[in-house]
Amino acid sequence: MRASRVFVTNRGSEHRLPLFLPVYQPHRQHGLLESWADGPTVDGCIVNSYFLYKQRDLREQVLRQGLHDYLGVSGLVTTDSGAFQGFTRKLYLDNRDIVRFQDRIGSDILAPLDLVTPPGDSRSVAEAKLTATEKRIKQALGLVERGILAGVTQGGRYMDLRHRSVRTLRDYGVRYLALGSLVPFFNRNHDMTFVGTVAKDAREVIGPDVPMHLYGAGDPCELPFLVACGVNIFDSASYGHFARDGWYMTPYGAIRDAGPLRAGEYRCDCPACADEPTEFPEGEDLFLHNLWTICHTMDEINKRLDDDTLDAYLAEILEVHSAWFPNSALERSWRELVG
Numbered sequence: 001m002r003a004s005r006v007f008v009t010n011r012g013s014e015h016r017l018p019l020f021l022p023v024y025q026p027h028r029q030h031g032l033l034e035s036w037a038d039g040p041t042v043d044g045c046i047v048n049s050y051f052l053y054k055q056r057d058l059r060e061q062v063l064r065q066g067l068h069d070y071l072g073v074s075g076l077v078t079t080d081s082g083a084f085q086g087f088t089r090k091l092y093l094d095n096r097d098i099v100r101f102q103d104r105i106g107s108d109i110l111a112p113l114d115l116v117t118p119p120g121d122s123r124s125v126a127e128a129k130l131t132a133t134e135k136r137i138k139q140a141l142g143l144v145e146r147g148i149l150a151g152v153t154q155g156g157r158y159m160d161l162r163h164r165s166v167r168t169l170r171d172y173g174v175r176y177l178a179l180g181s182l183v184p185f186f187n188r189n190h191d192m193t194f195v196g197t198v199a200k201d202a203r204e205v206i207g208p209d210v211p212m213h214l215y216g217a218g219d220p221c222e223l224p225f226l227v228a229c230g231v232n233i234f235d236s237a238s239y240g241h242f243a244r245d246g247w248y249m250t251p252y253g254a255i256r257d258a259g260p261l262r263a264g265e266y267r268c269d270c271p272a273c274a275d276e277p278t279e280f281p282e283g284e285d286l287f288l289h290n291l292w293t294i295c296h297t298m299d300e301i302n303k304r305l306d307d308d309t310l311d312a313y314l315a316e317i318l319e320v321h322s323a324w325f326p327n328s329a330l331e332r333s334w335r336e337l338v339g
Helices: 026-035 049-053 056-065 067-071 083-088 095-104 123-141 159-172 193-206 223-228 238-244 284-307 310-324 330-338
Strands: 006-008 014-016 019-022 044-048 076-080 151-153 177-179 212-214 233-236
Touching: 019 076, 019 284, 044 049, 044 067, 049 056, 049 076, 049 095, 056 067, 056 095, 067 076, 095 123, 123 151, 123 159, 151 159, 159 193, 177 193, 193 212, 193 223, 193 330, 223 284, 223 310, 238 284, 284 310, 310 330
Parallel strands: 019 044, 019 233, 044 076, 151 177, 177 212, 212 233
Antiparallel strands: 006 014
8 A cells, every 4th residue: 555645734835745853952053054955855844842841031032933933944833742751751631732832833743642552551541542542542632723643552562442533533533643652662683574564554444645764763774664564754863872972874784883884885975974974983973974864865765656667676775784783683574564
């Protein structure tokens, strides 16, 4: 089932799919936009509305200016509700209040205060959280006037609950689907089995026309495979997390040794790498390189979809990735997913 390639917001802005939304970080994103006149596409961003809401002065400023003007971003702006923060602390926040706030500040895509469901949750806990999340989404659908509400799926590690979640949201008539609580299933060994199964099943249930967003996905070597599973919107702060730990992103997997660069097996043309193509950039430049690599990968995915050569691109990635990372589970898990 081939997913739609275009998404139109309530503001009338049209966005080509797939796309990647970096987590908004002002000093990094502004610098990036200024230096990328001929670089890859930056389609917008995602920002945590809870952090905007919890500080009274900041909340009032964003309400006055509007979210897009406050951020200085003209593209697609999506907001999270603070649900992840609610997993680790008491938020003293009501679903109705945070949904209305996101809508009032002009978020294009806003989120309910869903209940995060990590892999360790028992079936009874996962089902209870799913039921509560469904009620909050139904409530939120009646509150949104300007933006589009993301129907956030839950269900933990239980595929039948995941399937039920998407089916219920489809029946609610959601116009935008977000796959929640899947970040813990990502790992350095790139086992795509569970996440890919969830994505394929969700696309089958929701149909080709509803945009499907996978929260927290941002490893460039995995993004093309997730697109093949039906996902067409991604967000992440991975570019920063990887850089902080010394990882240099490539379309074939993140590396911590510059051997492939010195051997001429990989060359990056981003501004951070232009002068030292055989060494890793450092500090903020590594953040820049990683974000460039993710966005460049998304441009390549779109090109391959236009040319109907995505399968060939996946084969190319698997060939290089397997040579660089012989113990990776990427190829094995992908073969299992596609039968």
